[in-house]
Amino acid sequence: MSKNKEIESVVVRFAGDSGDGIQLMGSQFAVSTALAGRDFATFPDYPAEIRAPTGTLFGVSAYQINLGEGPITTAGDAPDVLVAFNPAALKVSLPLLHPGSLIILNNDGFTARNLAKAGYDTDPRDDDSLANFQVVSADIGRLNLEAVKAYGLSKSEGDQCKNFWTLGLLLWMFNRKLEPVESVLAHKLRNKPVLRDADIAALRAGHAYGETAELSASVRRYHLHSPDWPPGTYRSITGAEALALGVAAAGELADRKVLYASYPITPASPLLHHLARLGELGVATFQAEDEIAAVCAAIGAAYGGMIGVTGSSGPGIALKTEAIGLAVSAELPLVIVNWQRGGPSTGLPTKTEQSDLYQAVYGRNGDTPLPVVAAATTGDCFDMAIEATRIALRHMTPVILLADGYLSNAADPWRLPEFDRYAKITSRDLPDADDGRPAQVHAFDRDPATWGRPWITPGMPGLMHRIGGLEKDIATGHISYDPANHQAMTELRAAKVESVADYIPPQTIELGPDSGDILVLGWGSTYGPIYQAALRTGVSFTQLRYINPLPKNLASLLARFGTVLVPEMNNGQLVTVLRDRLGVDPVSMTKVSGQPFLIRELVERIQALKSEAAA
């Protein structure tokens, strides 16, 4: 990870034919940016010909804009977002992009003729040439014409509105209001009311498309510069891709096949899509009829000896909760991935939050503890998927892996791990069916260190047993309503989760000195901005990946600092957990606007704490 100073901005480049109205759209976006109170710089880049031949490389007209939070002095080097209306625009702009950039493509511009004019032998949308980018392709031309057809424009006039359709989509993705652009249009086109209305209709249609398709812009707002990267082989990867590979890797390390059962939900669906393409890695996906069926099918697969994984977002996890309790009771391994989004209820499906921490740690009926881990970066999704599975199999328990909407979609450079150095994943040895004990007893012969039971699965001779959600006798597994037994089983379930702490790595300082006035403690996808803010202010930073149970040395690590600051994208949930578990009282910094932390905000808060410490 880079130690470089960041530029907190987003560079957007619009590119198309000069007749596409690129310059007009770019300037409108600039206007809306200015009206939103953000600094910006623009860089029009268009051909000398007023109307160069369409679809050609030299006819590409572009407009680049740098949307910043702080002072912006240039239009930015590498675009974070490219809007390309045709293959030529894509081809000309592609060398400018950095890995992970977001590309928005107009499908209607990708005709065979335009592909040939741009010199493409194959459609870049169908091969791997865009694999290092996030690609959103939409039938912009068709959808735009549909939006403006009520206004009686000619086809070419109607087509001219598509820049506003696209602008509407971008405004949705960047959380901007439509009104400022509409009022500019209303003024500029006051003498052309039909065109004005059509442009506004297109703008709104593009915005509505973003909302309906639940598109979100997961664009990194600071840049990491390649010269500082440690040596190695890199690729661009989204958190969803990394987590999919991690799930498959866990299967390989455990030498078991993987069934991922899921129901479509934003922003969890990309994991389903990626895993659906990893069949060669011994993975299969099952799209269930609902969230409950998804988790139950995953439990069924685990009961059958496969690695059962399910994934969703907060509302779906709520539906799965009863079944997760069943897996706790039945002592079966299960991995549950929660791609968190804003809540409550349906909340903000496309916006990132970390507000399902209570749900993960505390949110079940009965005393039903389970391990909770959290991924920090897109690449970390790979490792934490393996870790979650390792814990699930070792302790025979469901494990919740927390990720979020930002991690799902954002693409980052990732240094490839040395996979052959990863430890195998194991569970308790199987018993000898002929050792004279009743079959039922074998199934509950737990390891006293991990409390994991043998993973006996249907089909194994001589080991038939019954399990279920009713309380069971601690030794025989038979149904038991005995009060002392329930006490013992409740304590056993708690001890099992506590025992996970014996196996996880100790908490370490990620950045800065080992002791001092201020430590910033983060968890989840806020890793990037917190790291940068700590770097800039010279304070220490630690990232929590194991949340339940906490690393055993966390309390002593925190005690070495005068003040612990916990920034999180919720209303203070980790702070509550830390108070609960460690009796500490960290300083809480919260943000629930659906937007990631800005480095500047974090720096200001840290500076204020430093002043207090100095006073």
Added chain:
Amino acid sequence: MNAVLTPKDFATSQEVRWCPGCGDYAILKAVQKALADVGATPESTAFISGIGCASRFPYYVNSYGFHTIHGRAPALATGLKLANPDLDVWVVTGDGDGLSIGGNHLLHALRRNVDINILLFNNEIYGLTKGQYSPTSRVGTRSPSSPAGSLDTPVSPGQFVLGAGGHFFARAIDTDKAGMSHVLEAVHAHTGTAFVEIFQNCIVYNENVFADFTDRRNAANTQLHLRHGEPMLFGDGKGIRFNPTTYSLDVVDADDDVLVHDETNAVIARLLIDLKMPVALGILFRQPVAGYSARFYAEHPTRFERTKSVADYLAGPNPWVVE
């Protein structure tokens, strides 16, 4: 398999805890006998249930068993069957578990045609929660939660199965050993979802709700036992005829153009399901097609085998090297 197994080999040491006289006892015996008769083995058999009186069933069968949560047994059984298609997976459910809280999963298991055997114990009442009306209760059923009589139109399990695209629907009476045996053997042999509605007598909360056709003294006149390819005859010289004018089934004299049972005919099956008297029993509809797990494996790019390592996938299509 070494020795021939008997029904006793499918019994567990657990004390059976249904109410004395409950129809479930007869069903348990019939299932244990059927498992022995068809040559099943305890290790390759799994019973999955939801919640309710019927769902205690797995504890009493010496096989693998999983007593899950209310209504979700078909979903869990689907995952199990995908993980191990060689297993003989049975789902035991009740009218409330299967058709109320778990209606969605039942619908989707049927339309996918998951290779599981679903036994729905229908007693038209909630037993374990003490006698509330259920989704199969008749309109006007008086219960603690419907003192003035229930309002809801009952679900017809058979119409539900056919409507969901199911390929096997059978019926049996809990205490009818021959009928149960005939149906259970067919269930075991069926590929895809086999669904049996078992008329189960809840002696505590809904006693004799099916007595009008289950009473042995008059069974010959009230029960129509179907056999594929055989004429639909019952009672003393009675038979069933298709009425082409009303598109319904009529009771006629045995020598009067009686229908021959064609279990593959979904139209006649729907009429048989609705036939009030006599009540149609046995295999009303059977149309075997490939089951879900076989198709799931066949359509998987590698038949669900690991043919490559994650190491082959890590670099992605466009890696770059930093020196």
